[in-house]
Every structure is written in C-alpha cells, then in structure tokens.
Amino acid sequence: xxxxHTIHGSGTTHQAEPITPSELRSEFSxxxxxxxxxxxxxxxxxxxxxxxxxQRHQLLFLRQPDYYYFNTLKPSILESRRIIRSLINADHVxxxxxxxxxxxxxxxxxxxxxxxxFSSAFKPGDAAIILNHSYSAVKKAVRAxxxxxxxxxxxVPIPFPVKxxxxxxxxxxxxxxxxxxxxxxxxxxxxxxxxxxxxVIIPVKxxxxxxxxxxxxxxxxxxxxxxxxxxxxxxxxxxxxxxxxLHKWLFCPPASAFLYCKMSDELSDLHHLVISHEYGNGxxxxxxxxxxxxxxxxxxxxxxxxxxSRFDGGIEGIMRRNHKKVVEMAELLSEAWGTELGAVPEMxxxxxMVGMPACLGIKSDEDALKxxxxxxxxxxxxxxxxxxxxxxxEVDQITAYARISHQVYNRVEDYHxxxxxxxxxxxxxxxxxxxxx
Ligand SMILES: Cc1ncc(COP(=O)(O)O)c(C=O)c1O
Numbered sequence: 536x537x538x539x540h541t542i543h544g545s546g547t548t549h550q551a552e553p554i555t556p557s558e559l560r561s562e563f564s565x566x567x568x569x570x571x572x573x574x575x576x577x578x579x580x581x582x583x584x585x586x587x588x589x590q591r592h593q594l595l596f597l598r599q600p601d602y603y604y605f606n607t608l609k610p611s612i613l614e615s616r617r618i619i620r621s622l623i624n625a626d627h628v629x630x631x632x633x634x635x636x637x638x639x640x641x642x643x644x645x646x647x648x649x650x651x652x653f654s655s656a657f658k659p660g661d662a663a664i665i666l667n668h669s670y671s672a673v674k675k676a677v678r679a680x681x682x683x684x685x686x687x688x689x690x691v692p693i694p695f696p697v698k699x700x701x702x703x704x705x706x707x708x709x710x711x712x713x714x715x716x717x718x719x720x721x722x723x724x725x726x727x728x729x730x731x732x733x734x735v736i737i738p739v740k741x742x743x744x745x746x747x748x749x750x751x752x753x754x755x756x757x758x759x760x761x762x763x764x765x766x767x768x769x770x771x772x773x774x775x776x777x778x779x780x781l782h783k784w785l786f787c788p789p790a791s792a793f794l795y796c797k798m799s800d801e802l803s804d805l806h807h808l809v810i811s812h813e814y815g816n817g818x819x820x821x822x823x824x825x826x827x828x829x830x831x832x833x834x835x836x837x838x839x840x841x842x843x844s845r846f847d848g849g850i851e852g853i854m855r856r857n858h859k860k861v862v863e864m865a866e867l868l869s870e871a872w873g874t875e876l877g878a879v880p881e882m883x884x885x886x887x888m889v890g891m892p893a894c895l896g897i898k899s900d901e902d903a904l905k906x907x908x909x910x911x912x913x914x915x916x917x918x919x920x921x922x923x924x925x926x927x928x929e930v931d932q933i934t935a936y937a938r939i940s941h942q943v944y945n946r947v948e949d950y951h952x953x954x955x956x957x958x959x960x961x962x963x964x965x966x967x968x969x970x971x972x
Contacts, residue, residue, distance in 0.1 A: 551844040562842075563944040571949035572917045575940040576734065576760055576886050579783035588838035589788050592831035608830060612823045615836040619793045622850075623777070624768045630802075632794045632822040633781075633833045637759040639808065640778035640794040641673045641725075643818070644755050645680035647805050648723055652684035659685035662714055663723040664751070666691050666737070668730040673757055677725060686722070689714055693730075693737075695923060696877045696888075700738040707742050711749050721751045726774070728758035729765065732921045734886040734938050735878045736765060743773045753801075759783065759792075763843075763850055764857070764884045769795050784885065784942070785850070786839050788832040794818070846943065853943060857885035861941035864950040865889045868939070871954045872961075877936045886940045888921065890933035892957065896966035897922055897935035905970040906935070914956040 554562075562582035566572060572580075592611070596603045616631045625631055634640050651657045663681045665674060667690045682688055691710040694702050714721055724746045728739050739756055746754050755776040761767050763784030769777050777795040781787035796802050796818060805818045809825040823830075843850040862880045865887035869876055874890030876883075897903055903922040910916040919938040926932075939950070 551841060553847070554845040559943065566944065570911075570915045570917050571952040573939045573941075573945065573949050573953060574917045574919050575942040576731065576783065576938060577919060578789065579780065580786065580942055580944060581782070581788045582786055582842055584842060585786055585835050585838055586788060588835045589831045592834045593829065596829075596831070609823060611834040612830065615833055616793075616819065618836040618840060619781075622762065622767070623779075623793075623795060624770050625795055626770070627798060629817060629819055630769075630795055630798055632796070632807075632819040634778075634792050634794055634807070634822050635790040636782075636792045637670075637757060637778050637780050638672055638676070640776075640792055641676050641755070641757065642680070642808055643794060643805065644776050644778075645676050646808060647801075648686075648753075649680045649684045651722070652681075652686060657684075657686065657722055658720070660687050660719065662687040662689050662719045662721045663725060664689045664691060664710060664714065664721055665725045666693050666727055666730065668693050668695065668733060668735070669725060669727055670731050670757065670759065673725065681723070687719060689719075689721075693735075695733045695735065696875070697735055697882060698879050700741065700882070703735075704738060704741055704745070708745060711745065711751075715749070721746075721749070722753065724751050724754045726754065726756050728756055728767070728772075728777075728779075729760040729884050729886070731760060732919065732938065733877050733888045733923070733936055734760070734884070735888075736882050736884055739774075740772050747773070760884065760886070762793075764854060764886075766851075766854070769797075775799070775801075781836075781839075782832070786842060787835060791832040794822075854885065857941045857943070858883065860945070861885050861887050861939060864941065864947070865939055867950060868937075868954050868957075872957060874933055885942065886938055888936035888938055891920070891935040891937055892961050893931055893933060894961055894966070895935070895957075896968055898967065901972070902967035902970075903935050905967055905972065909970050910953075910956060914952065916953050916956055918953060 562584060565583060615633060616628050620628045620631050663677055663686055665677055677688055689710055691707050693706055726739055726742050727737050729736050743754050754774040756774040758777055758779040760783055762779040775797050778792060781791040782789040796805060807821040807825060811824050811826050813820040813824050846853050865876055868889045872892045877888030900922045903920040907920040910918060921936045923934055925934060
C-alpha cells in the first residue's frame, strides 16, 4: 500500500494524492515514444506538470515585468532556496545560492581561488587535487582557473572497475602523501560525489575528512548527479562548497543548480561570474539577479516537492526504487551478454556501468561514440558509453561499459530493447571498425 506524503507549503498542510500509472505516463508523454531512454544522467528529465509551472512563471513575468521584478522574483527564489536548504540539511538559507548549472558553480568557486594566486595569498606551485574521473568540463575549468594562475594540479588515479570504497580511499591518500612529500601546499580539493563517466559513488565523507586531517585548505564537492539520486547531507559531508544540478535527478527544468557555501568569512568574498546590481550583497543575492533573463527554471521547487510527494516514500522512495531497479536491469544485461558490472551495487546510484561484449571491438573513445550513435539511430536507444583502455598485459578484457540509468518513467522494455539490440549486433558479427565515422 503506497504511503501518502505530506506537503508543507504556504502555511497549509495537505495529503498528496498518489500518482496513478496513467498520470505518470502523461507526466512524461512529451518524451519521444520511439526512444528507449536509459540515459537520465546526461540531461535529466522534467515532468509536464513542472513544465506547466515553469510556463506559469514565464507568463507572470511577461504579463507585468515590473510588478514581477519588484514583488515576485526575489521571494520566489528565496522559497526555492529554503526548500533546497532543508533537502541538503544546510544550517542557513544564506549558504544556498541558485545558479544555472554545475559548470557555473564550479567556475564561481575556481575563479575565487584564481584571485588568491593574484593577491599572493597562494604561491606559484600551490596545488589543487582532483580525481582522474572528474567531469571533463570541470577538469578544463581547473586548468583554466588554477593552472593558468600558476597553480599545480594533481590528478588522483581512481581505479575502474572498482570493488570497494577502500580502493578509492587508498589512491586518494597516496596522492595526498606524494604531494606532501614534494612540499606542496594543497589549497583546494575538487571531489565528485558521483563521478559521471565511469559512474561510481565516491566515499566523499571519508575523503573530505582525510583532506581536513591532512590540512587541505578548502574542499569543493561536485555533486552534479547527486540531488534526487543519493542522499545529500552537507553537514555530515563537511565540505566548504557543494553543488548539484536540480535538472538531472530532481525533475527541475534546465537550467538550474544550487551551490552551497559553508558559512565563513570567505563567503562574503565569493562572487558570481556575472556582476550586476546585487554585487557585494552576498553570493545568493548576486546569483538571484545576473541581468534580465528567464529565471523560471529556478522557481518550480514547490511544485517539484508536490510532484515527488505523490510517490511512495517521496524523493527517498524514488531514489531507493531507482537504485534497486537499475541494479536489477544491469544484472539482466550483464548476464545476457556474459560481461560484468563496473562497480559493486553498493557503489552505484541510479546509474550502473555494464560491461559491453568484447567482440564488438570497442578500441577507442571514438568507437564508443560511434556505437552510441549507432544504437540511437538504428535501434532507438539512448545510452551513454565509456571506453576503458586495457591495462598492460590485459587481453580479451571488457573495453567498454554502457552507463544505464533508471528514472520513474523507465519500463523494463527499455532494457530489453537494449539487450536485444546488442545481442543482434553480436550475432551479426558487427565490430566498431565497420561503423561509419
Ligand atoms: C559530475 C558532473 N559534473 C559536472 C557536470 C556538468 O553539469 P552541467 O552541464 O549541467 O553544468 C556534469 C554533467 O553531467 C557531471 O556529471
């Protein structure tokens, strides 16, 4: 029996109606029905009731922009920030800013540390530490903001496939020790909560604690894939900065993300990249007005909370079931293809890496992309593909992993289609070298 979830808002409390299967289908009826979408991790998904809520905000603005600007926008953003504060267990709403996406949040934090090199608070050669599997756009930002300012970047070689948190913790510890032995001062650690490719949950709390023990100055957690996917408790995690996209797993429209900055003297010195009227009024206020633009994607958090409350157990129930289902589907695929999962289920969120049959001959990133395109164009399957170069001495190893996901709109048929398509490619003797560039 599905439990009702209570909604609090506007001073009233009411019971949400459990969503019916046909209502659920209708919420995602704008998805292309010909496509099996098992890649929620790239761009997320947004139900039609949330799109309608967003359009209501857009029309309210267009109806009377002056009134909306002076009376509606700021309180609406504040309401969204309050909801996020409670979802992530931050102490204060001033610690929560809403920005476009994690790329922007990372640039805000990294730019702040560029200034520290320019002001001589940091010395040339001071270091930032990052994971080898960090998101490539964030890695590029680290290079652009830290390396160009004279900083040194250390990449931790996280293993993949991976069987335990300890393997990651050990590598991280080794990298910190090596940096210390070389006399480097580590100013910033950038740690993913869930790496994107290959997708694995990182033992972020343990790594943050290790950074603290080893005297790393500041810690920034990239949780782009985390909110709505795994639990986030910023107080328990203990980082200085934490960001997550609201548009990936929390059903918000693109583009929306939050940036949590732990209360400190430094917070007043942190600025949005786009300077506008609110400059100097704190990052949360600065982020609330970056010039005239559409802010509607940031304002639908109340409706999102109402949407998730219609599912058994609310957002926690959704996360639990997504994880359970995606592991079940990943095992179904790996058994059908005679391969293995890239990480043990406890290290997976609502995304799992499934080994692809070696006979497909996936020998490069380009091959992985060609196969991904072929699956989309010839079989109507949207799935992300990861190439893993064989280590020295490895033969007949799995060289690629599909990153499959599960979200509330998925059906078992989506995974059956993927299984059958790969089985057909194997049966037909297709290898990536035969696919067009
Ligand atoms: C770990 C990680 N970091 C950063 C990003 C960038 O997110 P966005 O493109 O929304 O800024 C992503 C997107 O997939 C991601 O998975």
